[in-house]
Amino acid sequence: MSEKSRLDEIREELDRLGINPTIFARKEIHELPDILSEDERIVYLVEGRNKVTKHHIILVATDRRIIFVDKEFLYGLKMEDFSYNKVSSIQYETALMLASIDIHIADNILEIDGVGKYDAELFCEKVRDFMSHPEGYFEKKSEPTILDQLEQLGRLKDNGVLSEEEFLSQKRKLLDQ
Known part of the structure; x- marks a missing residue:
């Protein structure tokens, strides 16, 4: 140019x-x-x-x-x-x-x-x-991966926010996508 x-x-x-x-x-x-x-x-x-x-x-x-x-x-x-x-x-x-x-x-x-x-x-x-903001702030944010979502569900279960049944139900939904 x-x-x-x-x-x-x-x-x-x-x-x-x-x-x-x-x-x-x-x-x-x-x-x-x-x-x-x-x-x-x-x-x-x-x-x-x-x-x-x-x-x-x-x-x-x-x-x-x-x-x-x-x-x-x-x-x-x-x-x-x-x-x-x-x-x-x-x-x-x-x-x-x-x-x-x-x-x-x-x-x-x-x-x-x-x-x-x-x-x-x-x-x-x-x-x-x-x-x-950390480096990469300007990069387009990507959608969370299934692994990210499973980790989040695990943290919610470990913190008592989700019961074992709710955790397994949400996990099945993610894995069936």
């Missing part, structure tokens, strides 16, 4: 998510085709300022990782990515019109300010959601 079409795909993805980056994020958005994997999905994106450098940046949550992108004319591209299992906490703090996001990664804190209040809250919720 050409870079142009991947960029168009990313823009469509952002549009579907209701994310309308400002013109200030244009440089960082243009870098995403080279940063994202071909099948990586954007979950949410916010823009703000790096508290340390005061550069305008974007923070991207995907179905695999969090990506910090800072594209400055004089300084080139700075990109850092963090898998969700490396994030120990994420929080936001609101002020009058804007918010800041702090992401704790190992012994480091990634601090972003100048983020829209609603965007900061939503971004943090999305990241927390990913952090709280």
Whole structure:
């Protein structure tokens, strides 16, 4: 896939998510085709300022990782990515019109300010959601197997929820399927 079409795909993805980056994020958005994997999905994106450098940046949550992108004319591209299992906490703090996001990664804190209040809250919720679910969360959930169902019946019988007769009846139904 050409870079142009991947960029168009990313823009469509952002549009579907209701994310309308400002013109200030244009440089960082243009870098995403080279940063994202071909099948990586954007979950949410916010823009703000790096508290340390005061550069305008974007923070991207995907179905695999969090990506910090800072594209400055004089300084080139700075990109850092963090898998969700490396994030120990994420929080936001609101002020009058804007918010800041702090992401704790190992012994480091990634601090972003100048983020829209609603965007900061939503971004943090999305990241927390990913952090709280095991790997494979995005894979389509399969139906439980007969073995899974038999194990569940056994646990129900062992815990006194099902009598021996009820257990045997349900077991026969499962095995006759």
